[in-house]
Amino acid sequence: MTANQVVKKNLSSMQVLKTLQVLLEGNFTMNEILEKLNSREERPVFNNSVVSKYINTCRYCGISIPKIHNRYYVASIPFGLNLSLAEEDLLSEMQNVIRNKMSTKYNKVAERLFEKISRFSNKQIVRIERKEIKYFYEAFENAIENHRKIRLLLKVKYEMECTPVSITENKGKTYFNVIFNGKERFISEERISALEVLNIKSGDTSGDQTVLFKLRGDLVQRYSLREHESYVSKSEDECVISNHGENKELLFSRLLRYDSSCEILNPIQYREEMKLLLDSALNNYGV
Amino acid sequence: MFKPVDKKDLSQISLTGMRAIVLIGLLMVSPRSLEEIRQIFINLNIMEEENSDDILRIDLNTIKSMGFEVSRASAKTDYKYVLLKHPFVLEIAKDELLVLKKVYKIIKSNADIQTLILFDELVRKIATFISDSDTREEFLGISILKNFDINLIRTILSAIKREEILDLVYRKAGAKVDAVKEIAAQNLVFNNDKIYLYGYNLQSEDSVVFNIQRIKSILKIKPKKEDFDQKVIKIKFHLRGFGLDTPEAGETVVESGKNGFIVEGVYHNEFLATQRMLSFGARCTVLEPLDFRNKIIAKLRDMRTIYDSESSC
Numbered sequence: 001m002t003a004n005q006v007v008k009k010n011l012s013s014m015q016v017l018k019t020l021q022v023l024l025e026g027n028f029t030m031n032e033i034l035e036k037l038n039s040r041e042e043r044p045v046f047n048n049s050v051v052s053k054y055i056n057t058c059r060y061c062g063i064s065i066p067k068i069h070n071r072y073y074v075a076s077i078p079f080g081l082n083l084s085l086a087e088e089d090l091l092s093e094m095q096n097v098i099r100n101k102m103s104t105k106y107n108k109v110a111e112r113l114f115e116k117i118s119r120f121s122n123k124q125i126v127r128i129e130r131k132e133i134k135y136f137y138e139a140f141e142n143a144i145e146n147h148r149k150i151r152l153l154l155k156v157k158y159e160m161e162c163t164p165v166s167i168t169e170n171k172g173k174t175y176f177n178v179i180f181n182g183k184e185r186f187i188s189e190e191r192i193s194a195l196e197v198l199n200i201k202s203g204d205t206s207g208d209q210t211v212l213f214k215l216r217g218d219l220v221q222r223y224s225l226r227e228h229e230s231y232v233s234k235s236e237d238e239c240v241i242s243n244h245g246e247n248k249e250l251l252f253s254r255l256l257r258y259d260s261s262c263e264i265l266n267p268i269q270y271r272e273e274m275k276l277l278l279d280s281a282l283n284n285y286g287v
Numbered sequence: 288m289f290k291p292v293d294k295k296d297l298s299q300i301s302l303t304g305m306r307a308i309v310l311i312g313l314l315m316v317s318p319r320s321l322e323e324i325r326q327i328f329i330n331l332n333i334m335e336e337e338n339s340d341d342i343l344r345i346d347l348n349t350i351k352s353m354g355f356e357v358s359r360a361s362a363k364t365d366y367k368y369v370l371l372k373h374p375f376v377l378e379i380a381k382d383e384l385l386v387l388k389k390v391y392k393i394i395k396s397n398a399d400i401q402t403l404i405l406f407d408e409l410v411r412k413i414a415t416f417i418s419d420s421d422t423r424e425e426f427l428g429i430s431i432l433k434n435f436d437i438n439l440i441r442t443i444l445s446a447i448k449r450e451e452i453l454d455l456v457y458r459k460a461g462a463k464v465d466a467v468k469e470i471a472a473q474n475l476v477f478n479n480d481k482i483y484l485y486g487y488n489l490q491s492e493d494s495v496v497f498n499i500q501r502i503k504s505i506l507k508i509k510p511k512k513e514d515f516d517q518k519v520i521k522i523k524f525h526l527r528g529f530g531l532d533t534p535e536a537g538e539t540v541v542e543s544g545k546n547g548f549i550v551e552g553v554y555h556n557e558f559l560a561t562q563r564m565l566s567f568g569a570r571c572t573v574l575e576p577l578d579f580r581n582k583i584i585a586k587l588r589d590m591r592t593i594y595d596s597e598s599s600c
Contacts, residue, residue, distance in 0.1 A: 007348050007352070008348060009352050010345055010346065013303045013307035013349045014307075014349055015301075016303075016308065017308070017311075017350070018353070053299065053301060054304060056299050056300050057300040057304040058308065060290075060292070061289060061305055061309060062289060063308070077375075078288045078289070078312065079311070079313075079316055080315075080375070081413060082316075082412070083409075086405055087408070087409045090406060090409060094390050097394060098390055101393060102389065102390075106386050106389065109380075109383055109385075110386050110390075113379070113387070116378075116383075117377070117413060120413075169392060169396040170396060170532075171533050172396055173533075174393075221460040221461040222460040224481065226479075226480075252568065253530070253532070256590075259562075259565055260586070260589040263594070271594065274594060277568050278591040279591065281568055284569065285572065285583075285587075
């Protein structure tokens with residue numbers, strides 16, 4: 001193409017596409033859409049009447065653009081992300097998990113994310129309203145953040161004044177990890193009926209504990225680090241791994257599987273606990 | 288995907304705008320030749336039979352000027368226009384990635400392989416709309432299967448369903464050479480972010496567990512065999528409580544009382560059974576068989592001996 005050859009384009013098509021792009025950026029009133037569109041032009045070319053026509057054009061093409069509380073937004077695009085029924089179900093499951101197991105803060109972020117994904121998909125992802133918020137997830141997280149003690153009321157009418165450490169997932173179940181009477185306890189979510197954040201400062205918790213353990217033999221090559229682990233040292237047949245903040249019960253259970261190929265080095269308290277645990281296990285057999 | 292234009296609606300819409308959107312929609316679904324686009328446009332009443340192809344070329348130029356990258360229709364592309372890149376950009380914020388990671392971790396803790404594959408496919412689909420390469424990589428990394436060979440997993444799953452025999456190339460951890468194994472594929476298990484193939488080795492006549500990331504390739508898929516007698520190990524044990532654990536497939540609680548449970552478990556091989564018993568720590572006492580009980584006692588003794596000396600750290 002020579003320099004003076006002009007590539008022919010269709011101006012009105014471009015304006016329709018520009019309108020669609022703005023709508024894909026978020027939920028806007030007509031004035032906000034006009035402001036955004038005209039700010040990207042040398043002179044204002046968009047007005048209420050043409051933009052309404054362009055929105056209608058998009059709708060005619062099957063793009064769902066509802067107007068709620070005077071705000072327009074793209075709810076779905078027929079040629080966007082082609083979600084299968086199974087994928088839609090998975091997204092619903094994810095929304096359920098967020099609704100039931102995460103705090104309001106995370107729910108708000110998730111709502112924003114699912115709205116964005118919906119905009120680019122061929123199906124409108126139904127937003128699940130949080131009818132029954134489990135407030136103790138939120139309260140528990142706040143208590144950890146603000147170093148406060150909590151009082152847990154269990155369904156068996158038992159009260160525990162304890163220090164919150166972390167929320168753990170294992171095999172689809174949620175556990176509240178707390179320090180109670182100096183010992184780490186894992187309380188299943190199903191056992192809790194109420195939670196109260198107390199105005200009492202909590203001390204340090206063992207949730208931040210770093211554990212060093214040594215592996216020997218074949219396991220050194222087979223082992224793959226978890227997300228909270230790093231190598232302190234590694235040779236062909238021996239390595240030392242630093243594990244940070246893993247739930248103690250789960251960590252002990254996992255390290256026990258490695259039998260004599262594994263040794264806890266630090267902290268001394270964990271090493272002593274493992275010793276006692278093995279003594280107790282041997283005691284089961286009268287040894 | 289699109290409905291034909293009713294002439295009476297023309298005053299409310301932009302016909303050229305509709306052509307641009309339809310063109311984008313068609314190219315987003317699959318590559319198209321000029322003739323295919325022309326025919327679809329005519330069927331949708333957004334182009335007349337007598338119009339020249341120049342209209343379509345202008346439409347293509349229009350979408351290109353809006354940031355859509357479209358290849359030339361050449362012999363290499365079977366004379367079809369291919370959409371290489373589009374400006375519909377999904378921006379994922381850091382806090383949104385964090386929530387996705389958290390929710391995936393929860394789902395993963397109790398998911399089967401099919402769910403993990405489904406999640407991986409969903410993540411890959413969504414990632415095509417993320418333009419920032421760092422964010423896209425981090426987003427793809429949420430799925431544990433990012434670095435797995437999904438086709439290999441699918442082949443094994445299909446073999447398990449049909450009870451087929453696989454000739455596969457496997458390299459054991461620490462081994463310097465590959466080995467060819469003849470395996471009756473029985474189950475795929477997700478554990479600790481790894482996927483294991485449980486099967487029966489027809490050469491060594493033994494149950495095996497392979498980390499599938501160590502399977503280099505599948506050489507042959509053969510029909511099922513009926514004539515092998517798989518050995519399993521049956522263990523009876525007393526468990527004072529499952530703790531954070533739950534019964535696994537093959538484990539049956541045969542008695543429960545104040546002091547815990549009597550469980551009977553059927554395990555694929557002795558190594559897995561040993562690991563399972565040890566993981567319960569002091570909550571577990573193996574009752575039967577006696578030789579396995581003695582092996583567990585010996586293991587516990589060996590483990591305890593390690594702690595007799597002072598830690599070197």
